[in-house]
Amino acid sequence: MTRPAEPSEHMDAAERRIVTFTAGSHGLVHTYELSIPILLTVWVGEFSTTAAALGVVVTLGYGLFGVGALPGGILVDSFGSKPLILACLAGMAGSFLLVSVSPTLPVLAAAIAVWGLTASVYHPAGLSLLSTSIDQRGTALGYHGIGGNLGIALGPLATALLLLAFDWRLVTAALALPAVAVAAYGLTVDVDDAGDAADAGADGTGSADAGDAAEPDGASDDGTKGEVSLPSILSDTRLLIAGGFLIVFAFVTFSGLYYRTFLTFLPDLLGDVLGGLVDVQLVDPSSPYADQFDVGRYLYVAVLTVGVFGQYLGGRIADRVPPEWGLMALMGVLSALALLFIPATGTVATFVAVSLALGVALFTVQPLSQATVAAYSPSEARGLSFGYTYVGIFGIGALGSTLAGTVLTRAGPRELFVVLAVIAALGALSATAVTRFATRRD
Secondary structure, eight states, X not given: OOOOOOOOTTSOHHHHHHHHHHHHHHHHHHXXXXXXXXXHHXXXXXXXXXXXXXXXXXXXXXXXXXXXXXXXXXXXXXXXXXXXXXXXXXXXXXXXXXXXXXXXXXHHHHHXXXXXXXXXXXXXXXXXXXXXHOSSHHHHHHHHHHHHHHHHHHHHHHHHHHHHHSOHHHHHHHXXXXXXXXXXXXXXXXXXXXXHHHHXXXXXXXXXXXXXXXXXXXXXXXXXXXXXXXXXXHHHHHHHHHTTHHHHHHHHHHHHHHHXXXXXXXXXXXXHHHHHHOOOOSSOTTSTTGGGGOHXXXXXXXXXXXXXXXXXXXXXXXXXXXXXXXXXXXXXXXXXXXXXXXXXXXXXXXXXXXXXXXXXXXXXXXXXXXXXXXXXXXXXXXXXXXXXXXXXXXXXXXXXXXXXXXXXXXXXXXXXXXXXXXXXXXXXXXXXXXXXXXXXXX
C-alpha cells in the first residue's frame, strides 16, 4: 500500500500524523473492499460453489459495511475516534486471516461478515477525528480522500498481480499485514495534541467554536459522552434534524447514488467503447490471463487514480469557500459530463478526456461533501452525523448498482448517463437547499 503524502506545512506535526494515520486506514478499508471481487473468481472453484452463492456472501459483507456505519457513528460519539479506528484495523486484519484459513463456504461468509462489520465503523470514526482535530479541515479531508483513492485504484490491482504468482490463501494472509502496520503507527498518534490546536482556531485564541459552546453537560473535551443510550441517540438525532441535517442527508444520498451508478458497470462500458475504437492486444489472446488485461480495466484504474487530484482539489476548495457552494457547482459539472459521455465516444481522445474528467469531478465532491456534513453538525454529534451520512452513501447509495443494471438491461448506456445527469441535477438542487434552509453549526 502506498503511503499517503505528508500534508502541507500549514498543519503541525500532530495534525500531520493524524492525517497520515487516517489516510492510510482509509486506503486499507477500500483495498479490502475491492480485493473481494478479485478473489471471487478464485473462490468459485476453490469452494465448488456458484456465483449466486458467492453473491450472497459478498452482499452480507457489503451490507454490513453500509448499515454498520450508523451504530459505528454512535460508538464514536461515545468512546472516541481513535479506539474505533484501531478496532477497525484489527478487525479487518483478523477477518482476512480468517479468510486465508477458511475451510468451507460458511466460514468464508463469516469472515467476510466480520470484515464488513469492523470496516463499517471507519468512515464515521476517521471523518469525525479529522473534522474535530484539524484546523485546515478541507485540506485534511482532501489528503484523507487521496488515501482512499489509492486503495480504490491500487488495492485490487495489487491483489490481481499477487494472485498471478501466489496461492490465494497466502495472498489474503499477506493482505492482513498492512492493517497491522498502520494500527501500530496509530498507537503512536496523539489525537489530544491536535485537538487542542484545532480548538485554538484560526485566531489562535484557544476559544471554542459555536459547536463546542453548545456542548451538552457530560460531554468531554473531544465531544465524546462515554455512554450509549437510546435517549442520547434520539436527543442527538433531534439536534441534527433541528439544524436541517435532513437536507444534507438528501445531498449525500444523491452523491452516493451517482457514485455507485457510475462506477458499478464502468469497467464493462469502458471496455466496450474502447473495443470499438482501438485494437490493443496486451497479451496473447489464447493466454489464460488474457481477460485480466482488458484495456478497459486499465482505463478504469486510470479514472480512479486521477480521482487523487480531485480529492486534493476538493480539499483546497473546502478551505477557501463554503463547501456547500462548491457542491452546487460540482454537481452541475457532473450532470454536464454525464450528458457528454456518449457523444464523446466518437474518438479515443474525446472519450478518454471525458472519462478522466468524470473521475476528477466525481472525487472532488467527496472532501466538499464531508466538510459540509461537518459544518452542519455539532461536534458532540459528529460521529452520529457521519454514521447517518454513510448509511446514505453506502446503504441507500448501493441501490445505484441495481439502478445501473436495470437501465442497461432494459435500455442502454445512453439512457444510463441521462439518469446520471438527473441524479447529479437533484444533488445540485439539494446542495442549494442546504445553503438556504439548513443551519451551520461549526
